[in-house]
Amino acid sequence: MRVPDAPTGRLSDAWRACVGTGRVELALRRDYQDSLALLQREIGFRYIRGHGLLSDGMGVYRPYDWQGERRVQHSFTYVDQVVDAYLALGIRPFLELGFMPTELASGERTVFWWRGNVTPPRSHQEWADLVRSTMAHLIDRYGLDEVRTWPVEVWNEPNLADFWEGADEAAYHRLYEVTAGAVKEVDASLQVGGPAISPGADEWLERFAEFAERRGVPVDFVSKHAYTSGPAQHVPFGVHQTLAPASALLDQFAAARARLKGSKLAELPLHITEFNSSYRPDNPVHDTAFHAAYLAPVLAYGGDHADSFSYWTFSDMFEEAGVPTALFHGGFGLLTHRQVKKPTYHLYAFMARMGPDLLSRADDHLVTRHPDGRVTVLAWAPVDPTGEPSGPERHRLRLSVPIASGAAFVRRSSADEEHGNARTAWQRMGSPRSPRPHQLDVLHEAAEPARHHLRLPVEEGRVDLDLTLARHEVTLVELSPVEEEAPPWADEGRLLGREAPG
Structure with missing residues (x-):
């Protein structure tokens, strides 16, 4: 889309x-x-x-x-x-x-x-x-x-x-x-x-x-x-x-x-x-x-x-x-x-991290833009319209998103059955009615959303975003214009002291 x-x-x-x-x-x-x-x-x-x-x-x-x-x-x-x-x-x-x-x-x-x-x-x-x-x-x-x-x-x-x-x-x-x-x-x-x-x-x-x-x-x-x-x-x-x-x-x-x-x-x-x-x-x-x-x-x-x-x-x-x-x-x-x-x-x-300007809205996503040029996408895997707690194992969403730069930094945060879901961890530890301090630490950790980062190319002012959502997933994708500031001599190939290729 x-x-x-x-x-x-x-x-x-x-x-x-x-x-x-x-x-x-x-x-x-x-x-x-x-x-x-x-x-x-x-x-x-x-x-x-x-x-x-x-x-x-x-x-x-x-x-x-x-x-x-x-x-x-x-x-x-x-x-x-x-x-x-x-x-x-x-x-x-x-x-x-x-x-x-x-x-x-x-x-x-x-x-x-x-x-x-x-x-x-x-x-x-x-x-x-x-x-x-x-x-x-x-x-x-x-x-x-x-x-x-x-x-x-x-x-x-x-x-x-x-x-x-x-x-x-x-x-x-x-x-x-x-x-x-x-x-x-x-x-x-x-x-x-x-x-x-x-x-x-x-x-x-x-x-x-x-x-x-x-x-x-x-x-x-x-x-x-x-x-x-x-x-x-x-x-x-x-x-x-x-x-x-x-x-x-x-x-x-x-x-x-x-x-x-x-x-x-x-x-x-x-x-x-x-x-x-x-x-x-x-x-x-x-x-x-x-x-x-x-x-x-x-x-x-x-x-x-x-x-x-x-x-x-x-x-x-x-x-x-x-x-x-x-x-x-x-x-x-x-x-x-x-x-x-x-x-x-x-x-x-x-x-709360979405921007004020609405770009797109549909039955599985919301796209907004911030004043500084960042674009935010909220996407969700639609659930069964009858309200039954079942749904497809995967939901795919493809978006062509406008962004003004040569590359985009992409930050994705997700909650689903496995991530950002302390109840799953709680059930696996035996559903303790009064979790002990170390169990609470585990639950706080399990409650945090999954986070991923990548960099995508921008072609003709657009980023192609291909999202696959897990069952019952809600995900936030934040795309920021990249302003490259790495010095010209930066070379990941020399991290271990190897000579630069001749």
């Missing part, structure tokens, strides 16, 4: 706009911060979103009795530590307001191992006071101009009874109206939105738009989630699920604007605030090379349909189903505990 000489557009960076996290309280832990620091060095997300900002573990809502009178204090000790840690690592919070503090809740229904309360407030006035106090504190500490850049999302997946008691739509609309009003009372320029629905509930979007218009409720962005897995087939401490083709994720991204067409929300920013293949934090597919190849076209094309799409989640430090029972347990994370990189981590790290 001949890659065009001139850019066909700009590569969207919607894929790195946001990333998900386990409940935000986890940011107080060292392993979490170490993992996020690595992520930011090698990928560099702009925002991070997680549950539990107002849950009991963060200690924000603090009622007490004083001389027979009930009073409430709002404490931001942990909120400050979390946000400080985020900003120090170059990432901003995408605020999700939830779950309900126990002392403010109207009921006892909870979700997850860490018991996030999912009932409406017993007093909407006290909830509004909590929201106002939280936003005012953040502005006081971090500055109005800064906090205006932080999206504020109201709740999480209210269409599911597990996350919002009874999946009561009218009750969610009331919560949204009260919350959005409280946010705007603090500053009218703060960004507030929702409804953060799960897949299969897009009809909520239409009714949300009708409600917002009818009531004159502020909405600055629309949010929803996307997953492609079928019902869970349970095994001890894990599940298996069927998968729809990855293109179904793109269809879900696109469906939101189609649903909202003609409404006042149609042109608002669209944020996919969670996406992945499986919605379960214990599905082994998340740890595989198949998963990286499966999601590659989503990263390549997702920006056509959404302003951001947030991978759920950056780390396996995630306790919704309890503390993980093994290092590799099917967690959502790009990283395991102890910062062992998964193949999907490499997909993101490879994307």
Whole structure:
């Protein structure tokens, strides 16, 4: 395939706009911060979103009795530590307001191992006071101009009874109206939105738009989630699920604007605030090379349909189903505990090394150019469109790439079943639930991608690139113009002191 000489557009960076996290309280832990620091060095997300900002573990809502009178204090000790840690690592919070503090809740229904309360407030006035106090504190500490850049999302997946008691739509609309009003009372320029629905509930979007218009409720962005897995087939401490083709994720991204067409929300920013293949934090597919190849076209094309799409989640430090029972347990994370990189981590790290100018895009590759003339190729072996974890043993891709020099230095980095895949090594060493230090060293080594270097000739301003990809491989090829600086007397034939030929 001949890659065009001139850019066909700009590569969207919607894929790195946001990333998900386990409940935000986890940011107080060292392993979490170490993992996020690595992520930011090698990928560099702009925002991070997680549950539990107002849950009991963060200690924000603090009622007490004083001389027979009930009073409430709002404490931001942990909120400050979390946000400080985020900003120090170059990432901003995408605020999700939830779950309900126990002392403010109207009921006892909870979700997850860490018991996030999912009932409406017993007093909407006290909830509004909590929201106002939280936003005012953040502005006081971090500055109005800064906090205006932080999206504020109201709740999480209210269409599911597990996350919002009874999946009561009218009750969610009331919560949204009260919350959005409280946010705007603090500053009218703060960004507030929702409804953060799960897949299969897009009809909520239409009714949300009708409600917002009818009531004159502020909405600055629309949010929803996307997953492609079928019902869970349970095994001890894990599940298996069927998968729809990855293109179904793109269809879900696109469906939101189609649903909202003609409404006042149609042109608002669209944020996919969670996406992945499986919605379960214990599905082994998340740890595989198949998963990286499966999601590659989503990263390549997702920006056509959404302003951001947030991978759920950056780390396996995630306790919704309890503390993980093994290092590799099917967690959502790009990283395991102890910062062992998964193949999907490499997909993101490879994307972070792509250039801004888009030259070519297809169902198995993406080609970009940097301002300094470097050309980067992300290629992947397409997986079976049914989502089955099988595919051809080899996938061949031939590209004619433009580059302005007499020769090109080629650097190739790859992740597949054998390379950049610590899970394979982990299984071969017996799948230790708690690897010992020397085993962790082996896993970190096995997690690094395969790397190769070569030099190719440039003819008529082009390099012929012939790539053979292994099963489930994702590879990054970086081509740099060669500027030869070797001195004229350099002679590899004389390394051992032989005389130059006469």
